[in-house]
Amino acid sequence: MSSSYILLTTTIILLILFLYLSWVFVSIKVVDKEQKGKTNERRDFLFTASYALGVVGVGATIWPLIDQMNPDASVKALAITEVDVSNVGLGKTITVLWRGKPVFIRKRTQEEIGEAQSVKLEELKDPQKDQDRVKKAEWLVMVGVCTHLGCVPLGNKGDFNGWFCPCHGSHYDTSGRIRKGPAPTNLEIPKYEFVNNNTIKIG
Numbered sequence: 563m564s565s566s567y568i569l570l571t572t573t574i575i576l577l578i579l580f581l582y583l584s585w586v587f588v589s590i591k592v593v594d595k596e597q598k599g600k601t602n603e604r605r606d607f608l609f610t611a612s613y614a615l616g617v618v619g620v621g622a623t624i625w626p627l628i629d630q631m632n633p634d635a636s637v638k639a640l641a642i643t644e645v646d647v648s649n650v651g652l653g654k655t656i657t658v659l660w661r662g663k664p665v666f667i668r669k670r671t672q673e674e675i676g677e678a679q680s681v682k683l684e685e686l687k688d689p690q691k692d693q694d695r696v697k698k699a700e701w702l703v704m705v706g707v708c709t710h711l712g713c714v715p716l717g718n719k720g721d722f723n724g725w726f727c728p729c730h731g732s733h734y735d736t737s738g739r740i741r742k743g744p745a746p747t748n749l750e751i752p753k754y755e756f757v758n759n760n761t762i763k764i765g
């Protein structure tokens with residue numbers, strides 16, 4: 563929900579509330595003035611009708627605004643991406659777009675897995691075990707956005723045989739962990755799951 567929608571909705575609600583209260587106030591004055599001496603029954607009816615009408619009016623006005631803040635079906639679909647990885651060869655990476663960001667899916671070799679798992683946590687700027695970054699050792703799934711200033715790192719590059727961001731020289735290892743350079747944290751792991759052996763659902 564964007565802040566502009568919240569601001570717009572708040573403004574409209576306050577405006578409607580103001581108009582409604584003004585209307586009720588004027589009604590009371592008119593009823594008091596013109597209906598003096600008559601029974602209170604008519605006034606009670608007018609008040610009840612006014613309140614009911616006001617509630618319905620506010621609800622009818624606000625509902626479309628609230629409803630339009632919900633993401634529509636196309637946005638929801640973009641939030642989840644299913645990827646067929648059956649054609650990804652060993653040692654290869656594919657890049658898919660998820661929520662407007664590149665996501666790297668790499669089928670790692672045994673050598674890469676071994677390198678990633680043998681690193682001591684004390685050597686890492688953002689200590690994280692390789693096992694905590696993958697669901698299956700062979701598959702590394704991560705957001706391909708450098709955690710320094712958002713460039714897209716290059717694969718099979720850098721001092722650690724992983725990814726290298728040429729913008730300011732950040733080196734990531736075969737687990738996507740930052741090893742050298744200005745990036746403060748490891749490449750982000752998105753929410754994902756294996757639907758089956760050949761399909762990964764991201765989001």
Ligand code: FES
Nearest residue numbers: 708710711727730
């Ligand atoms: S954006 Fe990647 S090192 Fe600066």
